[in-house]
Amino acid sequence: MKNWSDLDKKYLWHPFTQMREWTDSEPLVVEKAEGNFLVDVEGRRYLDGVSSLWVNVHGHRKEAIDRAIVEQLEKVAHSTLLGLSGVPSIELAEKLVKITPDGLDRVFYSDSGSTAVEVALKIAFQYWRNLGFDRKTLFVTLSQAYHGDTIGSVSVGGIDLFHSIFSPLLFNTLSIPTPFLYRYPGISSEECRDRCLDHFRAIAEDKRDEIAAIIVEPLVQGAAGIIVHPRGFLKGIETICREHGILLICDEVATGFGRTGKMFACEHEDVKPDLMALAKGLSGGYLPLAATLATEEIYKAFLGAFSDYRTFFHGHSYTGNALACAAACASLDVFESERLLEHAQSKIRFLKELLASEIEPLQHVGEVRQCGFMVGIELTENRSLRTEYPPGLRMGARVTRDVRKHGVILRPLGDVVVLMPPLSITLDEIRLLVSATAKSIHEICDQ
Ligand SMILES: Cc1ncc(COP(=O)(O)O)c(C=O)c1O
Known part of the structure; x- marks a missing residue:
């Protein structure tokens, strides 16, 4: 048998990874999967506790999706959407328009969450240009936002560790605080929300002629550490956008496809964005596929004679890939045929109960935040003083490394241990996920 570990260390450069640490450690090499479990080259099974980085929805090797891909493969794997169309991309676009919030009627494909965001930013920018509002060029962002790793999506991001080194390459934005930043003892979440909304309103009033759009992760800022916004924050943002002629871009890359308990996070507050970015769970977690949805009003601003130069000059080689679109259609069919969102509610409640009984009481847990899955x-180093661990201790990384011996794969965000199971997780698997996490937190932090 090949030595996969040596070959990995010889040839691969892993994302978001200090490769010196990596080469000093023993990598877990995945060979196959069964349902919600990944299996490594040694035959060990691990519950996929973060849905293979927040993408998997129905578990691995879901028969209906496997079949759809094979059937599509027997027709065509890929043809371009530049100058041609393709059956699965049309089918999927129709389905997406039906399930996304009202008003989102046009689908522009790309291949990752970052590109879906790039597309949304470029459409918003050009929309105002096409209408003759040349000064509307600014984007408003939330502090600690994360929208991907390409230069445009990094420009609207706000996580210093990832983004600050690239600052000379980025375009200027207007950042408003996320409600989380105001969270001090004695300040209610409503007050945090209202302070942030006041901030946005003041900027919107002052610079309405210069602001093209605001981009938000609706309800949950994932990469910031699963920061859950107070109720009414998203709706408040939408209201200010409508009052001041600012486009609302909702980045549902992480929150979409059931992750918050509804198909899209926007639905929790009946918010209708002008542009929506989708990726990750779109193909059920099978293949790289992304979509940016736009309203008909935005789309129409791009129509005209070729010589008007209103065309959206953007596209990727694999835009609308047939295999990925077929997988996505099959995934959406499973949502319906298995009434997935209905069944999800009892799982979410069960997860909440176990978190409350097994995780919250742990001495080194400062807070547990949950929105759906x-x-x-x-x-936290000291719970009563709410002090953080020194970052050099890498407690999050140590806990998630340890939890592998209990048969679970997790990945932290700093000292936040993230659980994000597939929607297909069973009650027994939820038990395993929570008890393994509790054991590892205890083992690593209570020494
Ligand atoms: C909210 C959000 N937007 C965009 C992205 C980027 O997606 P991708 O990694 O597919 O480029 C992510 C990835 O985690 C995300 O959480």
Whole structure:
């Protein structure tokens, strides 16, 4: 048998990874999967506790999706959407328009969450240009936002560790605080929300002629550490956008496809964005596929004679890939045929109960944040003083490394241990996920 570990260390450069640490450690090499479990080259099974980085929805090797891909493969794997069309991309676009919030009637494909965001930013920018509002060029962002790793999506991001080194390359934005930043003892979440909304309103009033759009992760800021916004924040943002002629871009890359308990996070507050970015769970977690949805009003601003130069000059080689679109259509069919969102509610409640009984009481857990299947467990050195661990201790990384011996794969965000299981997780698997996490937090932090 090949030595996969040596070959990995010889040839691969892993994302978001200090490769010196990596080469000093023993990598877990996945060979196959069964349902919600990944299986490594040694035959060990691990519950996929973060849905293979927040993408998997129905578990691995879901028969209906496997079949759809094979059937599509027997027709065509890929043809271009530049100058041609393709059956699965049309089918999927129709389905997406039906299930997304009202008003989103046009689908522009790309291949990752970052590109879906790039597309949304470029459409918003050019929309105002096409209408003759040349000064509307600014984007408003939330502090600690994360929208991907390409230069445009990094420009609207706000996580210093990832983004600050690239600052000379980025375009200027207007950042408003996320409600989380105002969270001090004695300040209610409504007050945090209202302070942030006041901030946005003041900027919107002052610079309405210069602001093209605001981009938000609706309800949950994932990469910031599963920060859950107070109720009414998203709706408040939408209201200010409508009052001041600012486009609302909702980045549902992480929150979409059931992760918050509804198909899209926007639905929790009946919010209708002008542009929506989708990726990750779109193909059920099978293949790289993304979509940016736009309203008909935005789309129409791009129509005209070729010589008007209103065309959206953007596209990728694999835009609308047939295999990926076929997988996505099959995934959406499973949502319906298995009434997935209905069944999800009792799983979300069960997860909440177990988090409350097994995780929250732990001495080194500062806070547990949950929105649907998105969970962030914040580790703390001293619970009563709310002090953080020194970052060099890498407690989050140590806990998630340890949990492998209990048969679970997790990945932290700093000292926040993230749980984000597939929607297909069973009650027994939820038990395993939570008890393994509790054991590892205890083992690593209570020494
Ligand atoms: C909210 C959000 N937007 C965009 C992205 C980027 O997606 P991708 O990694 O597919 O480029 C992510 C990835 O985690 C995300 O959480």
